Amino acid sequence: MDIYNFTTLTHNIHTGLAQSFAPWLATTIEWVIVGVAYLLFVALFGLFLVYAERKVCAAFQQRLGPMRVGKWGLLQTIADFIKLLMKELIMPRKADWFLYNLAPFIVIIASFLAIAALPFAPGLQSMDFDIGVFYLTAVSSVGVIGILLAGWSSNNKYSLIGAMRSGAQILSYELSVSLSLLTMVVFAGTMQFSAIVEGQRDAWFIFSGHIPAIIAFVVFLIAGTAETNRGPFDLAEAESELVAGFHTEYSGIKFAMFFLAEYINLFIISAVAATVFLGGWMPLHFGNLESFNHVMDFIPPVIWFFGKVLFVIFMIMWFKWTFPRLRVDQILTLEWKYLLPINLVNILLMALVVLTKFHF
């Protein structure tokens, strides 16, 4: 098995299935395999992210974090998850039954839709659209419908306020995310994720695009943090004001779905940042340092991808555990008076850079 390129592996699986089964059955089996793989990955990586968040948070506050369950508390999140599974599902009497039960699924389905377009390694990508960036920004904003539904159908003031805040916030920051991605699309000349990664073979976009790319990266990190409803933009949950915001009335596995979706969204935002700005699975290459580039090529692309993703996740966690929460008016001021003008100027700057070929 080739750990540097999965194209042949996936191709072999496909031809093997196509030879031994009817076409419709082979396609169905492929769907099931891909679905189970994504489910497993999401569940395991979600658990790991919860553990990592608690440990990183603790380190930022000079604490130790979970230490009792397993060595260094490694089994803590698994124990928490089992506890969540066994909890009773409580529904408020006057809640809207259908929408209340639908909301967690919408949130988590939106996350799964978004994760499908990401390239993990050469050949490890389930859908390679030629409008990948557009698709991803489109489906990642579906999640807010689930959040709004959850807040609305819970029949609870805290939930409703949290959901409305979340709606205002995500609608605003969707602009910044899309515009900063658009800046890089202008630079890359394509919306296809595999082509974007391929375009960074010589240098990652954050290096080759220099100033406008760095500005776009910073703006994307800020707006992406807001999109995932994480601190310092977590006023949709705002523990100190709104109990738990839009998921106040959810318990057990339904709450776990919201919780998991939040961490998948964190992964998606980080993975997009890593793919578009930091070269995705592409190893670190410098123009004409042949031996250095060759050494870097020995590290498998999957490790490069996850290393970059974890780096961005660490940055976002760093934001969360450093900055105080913003008020609603401050959040909207930051978006409409600062990030949006900066983004518009930046996209112009990037267009000029591309036109004058003033890049590496």
Added chain:
Amino acid sequence: MKSFIEYIVSIFKGVWTLLVGMKVTAKYFFTPWNNVTQQYPENRDKLVMFERFRGEVIMPHSENNEHLCTGCGICELNCPNGSIEIISKSIITPEGKKKRIIDQHIYHLGMCTLCNLCVKACPTGAIVMGQKFEHAVWDRALLTKVLNQPGSKIAEGVKE
């Protein structure tokens, strides 16, 4: 134009203040040996409580089994919830004078809020706050303690 310059400056100032905050947390993150967490039951042997910790009221005794308590009862009067009872007795000194001394200094740990008022009020400094904090017992009666040791007497030269 002036407001535009202020706008640009405010962006850089804002980013700068954020970076200052991130530097502080980064310092915490990359110096894990400064962590303040105590892993309590495991480090019981080398756990040192800090100096001003209030675990319980104790009465220190010297090696000759002498304490500083005159039995004046000021601590009893100062205790807000009656955790201290002073039982005194009268003795005849060798010079033939009648003198009131402490018989039993009874301390109800179960009622004590560790407010430190008795220690502050004590005119001779006979009682202090101890560092022991593992007070769990199976019987409530065990929380009533007699602070002066049996057979102890007041040290020489303590002013009445």
